Structure formats: C-alpha cells, structure tokens
Amino acid sequence: MVIETVTTDGGMIENRTYDEIQVGDTASVTRTLREQDIQLFALVSGDVNPAHLDAAYAATDMFQRVIAHGMWGGGLISAVLGTELPGPGAIYLSQSLRFIRPVGLGDTITTSVTVAEKRPHHNLLFDCHCVNQNGEEVIAGQAEVKAPTEKIRRPRIALPDVHLRDHDGYRKLMERTRGQPPIPSAVAHPCSAAAIRAAVDAAEAGLIVPILVGPAARIRKAAQEADRDISGFRLVDAAHSHDAAAKAVALIRAGEATLLMKGSLHTDELMGAVVPSATGLRTERRISHAYVMDVPDYPTPLIITDAAINIAPTLEEKADIIRNAIDLAHVIGIETPKVAILSAVETVNPGMQSTLDAAALCKMADRAQITGGSLDGPLAFDNAISEAAAKEKGIDSPVAGRAEILVVPNLEAGNMLAKQLTFLGGADAAGVVLGARVPIILTSRADSLRTRLASCAVAVLLARAATKAAPGLPQVAAA
Structure with a gap:
C-alpha cells in the first residue's frame, strides 16, 4: 500500500496499527528546503555553525553542508513515521542514516519509508530514503519503530504561521x-x-x-x-x-x-x-537626525527623519531635513528615494500645518528647490507604506505605498514612530546626524550591538x- 502527502495540515489524521500494516507498505512526503527551514532548525537546535546557516560558506565545505541540510532531511523521515505510517501512537526506537549527497536551498526532497520487516513486540523495521528533484538519492537508512495497537483518528492540527524576523538589510549594510x-x-x-x-x-x-x-x-x-x-x-x-x-x-x-x-x-x-x-x-544646511531602519517584511530600508534634533521644524528646516535624508539615501544605495511627507491625513487641511507644509515641499520639489528624490504628501502613515491602503484611498503616486523616506511633522512623532518599529516591530535602527561637516554617531546605552x-x-x-x-x-x- 502507498500513502502520499504534500501537506502537513488540514483534514483528518489516522494511524495504522501493527495488525493493519504489511511488509512493503510505504508512505512519503515531499517538501522544498527554504531559508526559513534552516533558520528554524538553528533556532530549535541552537546550531549556529556558519557552515549550516550561510549558503556561501557552506558551499566551500560540502561535507559540512551534507551534515547541515541532511539533518533537515532526516527530520522529514521522522515526520512521515509520526504522521503517516504508522502515524499517531508510534514510538521511535532507533535510526541509522547515511548522508549521500548535499541538500541545498531550493531542493525538493521526497522522503519515503517502506516496511521492511515486522518484528515481535509490535516493532517494525523501515527502509528510509530521501530523493531530490533530480531523482538522486540524498539520504538512506533504516528506522525501527514500535507500532500502535489502538486505532487513532482525529482532526489534523494546522501548523502555526511562523514568521522569522529577517534582518538582511543589516548584513548588506555591513558588507558595503x-x-x-x-x-x-x-x-x-x-x-x-x-x-x-x-x-x-x-x-x-x-x-x-x-x-x-x-x-x-x-x-x-x-x-x-x-x-x-x-x-x-x-x-x-x-x-x-x-x-x-x-x-x-x-x-x-x-x-x-x-x-x-x-x-x-x-x-x-x-x-x-x-x-x-x-x-x-x-554648514549651510540645517543639522538633522535620521534613522535608517531595517523593518522585517518591508522591502527596502526605511529612513525616518527627524526624530532627535529638530523639535518643531519650520518649512525651511523641513526642506533641509529632506535634502539631508535624500543624500543619505543615495549613499546607502537608493538612487531616487521615494519621500513621503507624513501627516495624520492625506488631504490638505488649512487647520493642520503639517499638511500645508507637505504641499509646499512637494511644490518646491516640482520647482527643483529639492532634488534627488520623488516627493509626495501629505500622506498618512498607512498609505505611505502600504500599497493596499493607498489604493483603498484612491491615491495614485510613485511614492504612496512604497515610501523609502518618511518625513515626520515633528520630533515627537518621529521618535515615537521609530521606537514603535524597534520595540514592537522588531526593526533594527541605525541613527546618524546629518548636515554637519562630518557625520555624527548618536548611540544610546539601550542600543544593541547590532x-x-x-x-x-x-x-x-x-x-x-x-x-x-x-x-x-x-x-x-x-x-
């Protein structure tokens, strides 16, 4: 009998008892190795060997790579035995594996177990094989399992939606x-x-x-x-x-x-x-502060300014704050940064100075008084960083939903926004003072090493x- 599955949630899960199982019965599962799988393995096991986590490093040491990603493949064998054949109630007794070929990111592995022998005391011996998308065997071995004697059938528990906070921007910044x-x-x-x-x-x-x-x-x-x-x-x-x-x-x-x-x-x-x-x-420029933030799941670095120097900047001061931020964006590799000038609303309201300033700053950009970036405002925070929110509001601009620089109306707003992203959103924040003769590094006792x-x-x-x-x-x- 053959049992196949390509998913690990939904539907019912049912075991097969020792008496129901025959020699030659088989089950399999197919999965593709992702970066997140390796990171989760490291998180659970505590194994942070760079040969296991860094693909570039691992590629120079094939033996280490076999061990690292082979462990993931070995885990699939356990998953098949525990969920498919025999399934719930099975007790893992022993396992022997040979790591034959490396398993790399993007490889699709089909893991199969086949009953090789029925032994006394409800024990089963399985032949175990992992094969990649090219039909090449990458792992082989045997497992001994004590099969269940009572029937179990229950709803299959859906796996949790796990999100790892990826700070690839930090790595790229250090590499530069x-x-x-x-x-x-x-x-x-x-x-x-x-x-x-x-x-x-x-x-x-x-x-x-x-x-x-x-x-x-x-x-x-x-x-x-x-x-x-x-x-x-x-x-x-x-x-x-x-x-x-x-x-x-x-x-x-x-x-x-x-x-x-x-x-x-x-x-x-x-x-x-x-x-x-x-x-x-x-210098002739107004001095201002900017955070370069690496926000998980946001596609680009996010510059927030000003959050530390200018308490309630005037229109003229905001223009310099934007010029400083655009220069910073160029240095970190953003050729034409998208600048969102934030307010609480996305329409010009004579009773809200921040909306008037935003409209004037955009016109200054139209007249080449501010250059090097694409400006739009006023924009509320949601329609500055979410394309869906911008679309819902009917805002059509090259900046809305894709902002790379967020210009806040005052220091309080900027400071709270940056700290919310850091402490609630898991963002990394690099702070620097701009507009002086040299860059100024402001660090805090609460800052992490990163x-x-x-x-x-x-x-x-x-x-x-x-x-x-x-x-x-x-x-x-x-x-």
Whole structure:
C-alpha cells in the first residue's frame, strides 16, 4: 500500500496499527528546503555553525553542508513515521542514516519509508530514503519503530504561521563598509562601559579607529568595567563632558578625525559644541537626525527623519531635513528615494500645518528647490507604506505605498514612530546626524550591538562618500 502527502495540515489524521500494516507498505512526503527551514532548525537546535546557516560558506565545505541540510532531511523521515505510517501512537526506537549527497536551498526532497520487516513486540523495521528533484538519492537508512495497537483518528492540527524576523538589510549594510580602511573617529566623553563597548566593538568590526576624548582616569576605569582593551587607541584628556565635546569637535576641525561619536554625555552637550558657527561643525544646511531602519517584511530600508534634533521644524528646516535624508539615501544605495511627507491625513487641511507644509515641499520639489528624490504628501502613515491602503484611498503616486523616506511633522512623532518599529516591530535602527561637516554617531546605552555597529556603518559610508567628493580628508590604516 502507498500513502502520499504534500501537506502537513488540514483534514483528518489516522494511524495504522501493527495488525493493519504489511511488509512493503510505504508512505512519503515531499517538501522544498527554504531559508526559513534552516533558520528554524538553528533556532530549535541552537546550531549556529556558519557552515549550516550561510549558503556561501557552506558551499566551500560540502561535507559540512551534507551534515547541515541532511539533518533537515532526516527530520522529514521522522515526520512521515509520526504522521503517516504508522502515524499517531508510534514510538521511535532507533535510526541509522547515511548522508549521500548535499541538500541545498531550493531542493525538493521526497522522503519515503517502506516496511521492511515486522518484528515481535509490535516493532517494525523501515527502509528510509530521501530523493531530490533530480531523482538522486540524498539520504538512506533504516528506522525501527514500535507500532500502535489502538486505532487513532482525529482532526489534523494546522501548523502555526511562523514568521522569522529577517534582518538582511543589516548584513548588506555591513558588507558595503568592507574592503576599505577604518575611519578616524573622535569619541566624545566615553566614560561609561556602554560607550567604551560601542567604540571598541566598532573598531574591532573594522569601521573606525577611535580617538577617546574625555577625563583619562574615568575612561580607563570605564574600559576596565567593560572588559575592553583600549591601550592601542589614542586618548585625549579633557576636564569634563563639555570640554570633551569641544576637544572632539576641535580634532575634526583640525583634520585629525572625520567622524564624531557620542559617548556617555547628553546629546545636547555634544550638539552644543557642534552648532556654533565659529568653533563648531555647521554648514549651510540645517543639522538633522535620521534613522535608517531595517523593518522585517518591508522591502527596502526605511529612513525616518527627524526624530532627535529638530523639535518643531519650520518649512525651511523641513526642506533641509529632506535634502539631508535624500543624500543619505543615495549613499546607502537608493538612487531616487521615494519621500513621503507624513501627516495624520492625506488631504490638505488649512487647520493642520503639517499638511500645508507637505504641499509646499512637494511644490518646491516640482520647482527643483529639492532634488534627488520623488516627493509626495501629505500622506498618512498607512498609505505611505502600504500599497493596499493607498489604493483603498484612491491615491495614485510613485511614492504612496512604497515610501523609502518618511518625513515626520515633528520630533515627537518621529521618535515615537521609530521606537514603535524597534520595540514592537522588531526593526533594527541605525541613527546618524546629518548636515554637519562630518557625520555624527548618536548611540544610546539601550542600543544593541547590532544597532551600534549599524549606526557606525552608516556614518562610515557617509564619511567615505564625502571623502570621494572632497579628497584630502584623513584616512588611516587599521591599527
């Protein structure tokens, strides 16, 4: 008898008892290996060997690849025995397998079990085979199972809809920074363990060469608390946090660093040293903050601006905020970014200043006062990022439903939106300050290692782009 299935949910599930089973009876299941299957296997087993998870790495080691993806194939054998033949009530006793060929992403595997022998005590011996889409055997072996003696028939339980949060954008971002020397970076007042870890981890990732600016004794104590070695980094002594910010900015004005990184001082202390026209790092542009967010299931990076610097920006300030964000989008590989100017509604309302600003900004883009991107607004958040929502509202534009830059009406809206995506949506967020002479990295004690490195990576890409545009800025070899 042959039993075949291509699904694992819906309908009824019924076992076959020892007395019903005959030698030669067979059952099979067919499945295709997906990236999610490998990730779920790693999550359940704790096996994070890169040879098992990274297809490029695994391709260089065929033996490891056989082991990694063969384990998935072996799991299919268990599934057939437990759900098809004998089915519910079966007890797995032993299994021997030979991994013959590699199983790769996209391979479709048909797993079959055939009763080879009926043994005493309700035991069954099965021949087990896994064959790929080309008819090649990839796994073979035998399994011994104790068959059920009582009939079981019940509704088949539907499998849960599992979604893994995939942060492929983070990997791509880090890849873009590789292959070039790290950037000399002035780290202002790194006097906490978190600030030291942020700087040293970025250095170990090959992103920056930190210049630690602050009270020397406190910095060394913080390094001890963080269990990080800072002996290879330059240390510039400063009396206190305000002095550290001023000296870090001075290093950049002197051409000794091309990035500024926030340590354990307050953001307003750092920006207080940045904004003075005579001694700071201002340009003709309004300084603004942007988050580059890697949101699970969203097809592109999402830039949210401004969420940290400009509290209630004017129309003129919003224009610079957009220009800064467009420049950032170009650097991370978005050629013509789609810019959605957000409000609570998608129609112009004279009683809502954000809608008036949005309409004016779009007209400024029409008149080439803002270039490099495609603008639309006002747009509510849903019809900015959801094509279905935009269609429902009858909005037809190249931006609606496909936004890559979200321009918020004020800092409160931007800050709440970014943190909601991070803490409820599982997004990675890299924060950077734009519009100054150099990119400014703002990290927080609550930031994960991924967030800290991503923020540094974005700033490094901006600094390298500026160096290409204006050769002569300092670059150093790895320490």
